[in-house]
Amino acid sequence: MKKMIALGFEGSANKIGVGVVTLDGTILSNPRHTYITPPGQGFLPRETAQHHLHHILPLIKSALKTAQITPDEIDCLCYTKGPGMGAPLQVAAVVVRILSQLWKKPIVAVNHCVAHIEMGRIVTGADDPVVLYVSGGNTQVIAYSEGRYQIFGETIDIAVGNCLDRFARVLTLSNDPNPGYNIEQLAKKGEQFIDLPYVVKGMDVSFSGILSYIEATATEKLKNNECTPADLCYSLQETVFAMLVEITERAMAHCDTKDVLIVGGVGCNERLQEMMRTMCSERGGRLFATDDRYCIDNGAMIAYTGLLAYAHGTVTPLEESTFTQRFRTDEVHAIWRQKKEPSNMNSLMQESS
Structure with missing residues (x-):
């Protein structure tokens, strides 16, 4: 056939x-x-x-x-x-x-x-997970119900990928292969955590204020040698990813679902996968994620x-x-x-x- x-x-x-x-x-x-x-x-x-x-x-x-x-x-x-x-x-x-x-x-x-x-489900074998969709243009926490993929939470302004990309421009990082990847590599060298705004509003998140704050902080602190670009990338990743883990966990509790599937370009980030995997394992669940292919x-x-x-x-x-x-x-x-x-x-x- x-x-x-x-x-x-x-x-x-x-x-x-x-x-x-x-x-x-x-x-x-x-x-x-x-x-x-x-x-x-x-x-x-x-x-x-x-x-x-x-x-x-x-x-x-x-x-x-x-x-x-x-x-x-x-x-x-x-x-x-x-x-x-x-x-x-x-x-x-x-x-x-x-x-x-x-x-x-x-x-x-x-x-x-x-x-x-659907690509994430077929590649990983995840059946009915809570989905975190994170990319340059979208940030949503999703679960399937009654014939549709329902949105439980999302960004109320810019997407997380857009936040990372725009900060990469501030640091004039290369866009090859993509700015988010280069932020991720630089963040691995970060040693100092800098407090940034943490904006979770129920099931939704906001990234525009964090971006504005870190842009101003970057100019001032880098000029005074108070931190390195790696410190800023590390702090930004830790903050925005913690926000995403929080709203994903809240959706899991609401849906009584233990598994999470991360999709979208930012889903390739190994640190985001690590943080989400830790949360899932603490709840007795599994994380499903894919690579850049x-x-x-x-x-x-x-x-x-x-x-x-x-x-x-x-x-x-x-x-x-x-x-x-x-x-x-x-x-x-x-x-x-x-x-x-x-x-x-x-x-x-x-x-x-």
């Missing part, structure tokens, strides 16, 4: 990726290319889109060649509908429309955040999630294959999960009713 195959396109931020995946989660290919700016600079939508346009055709050819398939063998074409940056998102949306008409293949629009979750934006996660939806009858008409910068995780009807037994959270809700 022929396996269903999807070709997926991810381009919501500074990475353009193309992936080929089968319905059982086998990744046949997953090439990507990252737009890297000079130290101290972020990436702008227009230049990022131009980068994606330049690299997407070679990536498609590479993905098909590595997977050893032809367009005829593809069952559906999947792309990131949102959330993300408008101009970069548009590149994948346009390409998928063109290929759909050339190859006569159906389209499936995919939510970027849900794709991170899967937690950083990639085409395979879009292909796999789109294929799950397609296998359950979901198709996006050509005229509706648009993109949007705002697309909430809890807007998605996760039809592929509905036939499973109720999660712990659903069981609790049924018992209390």
